[in-house]
Every structure is written in structure tokens, then in C-alpha cells.
Amino acid sequence: MFHALADATRRDIVTRVLPREWSVSALAREYPMSFAAVQKHVAVLERAGLVSKRRHGREQLVRADIDAVRRASSVLDHFEAIWRSRMERFGELLAEPEKGTDP
């Protein structure tokens, strides 16, 4: 999933399909690369669960799955939590009045 977000084009696709659905060909028109290349990017996002497709006539409409974004976000929140607990421990050590050095 982080891998899916590691590419700038794919992050841009996600920002576009968050507010509304886009067809694959409409997306392809936005980037200086072939239709097939954009199609592959969408496929990567889809495999990561960040995006899903819905058939509408001859078009394939792409929309975002915000829950997947939230899952990625929670990993980073976890990092933040680990960091905070370290800070707390560090604070305790500073506050600790030389415990254990006395007989």
C-alpha cells in the first residue's frame, strides 16, 4: 500500500478520484504518458485496495476507497505513538530523583 502511494502519478490519481469518479481514459488524458501506462497505475492502486472500478457503459469509472487511506494513516499514527511513549520514558528519567542510588 505504501508502495502504491510511492509514485507521484499514482498519488495524483488518488487526489483526483477522491472528490469524484473519473473514467480511466479521462485520467489518461491528464498525464503525458500512454493510456496503458495510466491503466497500469490504476491497476496498482486497485490491487492495493486504494481504488475500485465500476462499469458504466463502455467506460470504467475509478473511485477512491478512503478506508484504505485511513489504514495507511494508522500505520503512521502507530509510529507517532511509539515516539510519544519514548518521550514519556525520557521525561520520567529526567524527573526521577536519583532513584536506586541510595543504599
Add this chain to the structure above:
Amino acid sequence: MFHALADATRRDIVTRVLPREWSVSALAREYPMSFAAVQKHVAVLERAGLVSKRRHGREQLVRADIDAVRRASSVLDHFEAIWRSRMERFGELLAEPEKGTDP
């Protein structure tokens, strides 16, 4: 930066160095791969600014830079914000009482 977090070993390294410093060799002992491979992973994290090194004797101590994690997190928060504004627009449309259809 997302690229740096896209590898499981690198994410694990980050979780280890968040609470405390680790030497590169100590990290290398934790994974079923060569020292050089772990060294490369640390280099990737360092290039992404997620981690920094500090010399201590013959060891190189690795520590996390939480601000970089926060920067990655803010990208995801931005996604969340776009999503929310879409939800608001959607809510407005539902609340709208057939505006404009009257002469």
C-alpha cells in the same frame, strides 16, 4: 519518502529506532540478510530523511526523525480532507430543496 516506507524491513527498522538508537550492526543481526543489505536499507531511510546517523566510537547509531513521519502523515491527512469536502458537497446536494427548478 513513501518509497522508503514501502519496504517491510525498512518499516521494521523505523519501529525499532523510534524508541531508541540502534547501531547498524545491531540492526543487521535482527534480519536474515547480510550486513550490507541492512546498511543499504538504512541508507534509503537516511536519504528520505526518516532516519539519521550519529558516530559513537566505531559504531554508527541510527535514530528516527519523527518530523519526516509527520510529513508523510500530512499527505494522508490531505487526502482525508479532500474526501471530507466531497462528503460535505454531497450532503448539500441532498439538503438542497430543488433550487432553481422554479421560474
Add this chain to the structure above:
DNA sequence: CTAACCTACAACCGAATGGTTGTAGATAGC
């Protein structure tokens, strides 16, 4: 029906990744 359009998928290519081994330079411990 036919032409235009949207999509899927395979084959290919150069560059980057993630791994290896090997060599060499500092530093610490005895």
C-alpha cells in the same frame, strides 16, 4: 451496420530495487 471509442492484456525495454560477495579503512580490546 459501421465507425469511433474505451478497455484489457501481452510482449518488450531500460532503469531501479533488493539482494549478494568481496575489499578496504577506522576503531576498540587485549
Add this chain to the structure above:
DNA sequence: GCTATCTACAACCATTCGGTTGTAGGTTAG
């Protein structure tokens, strides 16, 4: 001083990635 340890870096290899082109199948518009 010698040796073991920690690190840096280069060279190499298989795989993956991001891109291309080309072919084929559905679907819509006229």
C-alpha cells in the same frame, strides 16, 4: 602492536517497475 569488530563502498545478479507499442474485444453513436 595485533586482532576482532564495525563500517563504507564497489561490483555483480535476478527481479520488479514504469514506460512503450500492438492486438483484440465490448459498447455506443450515427
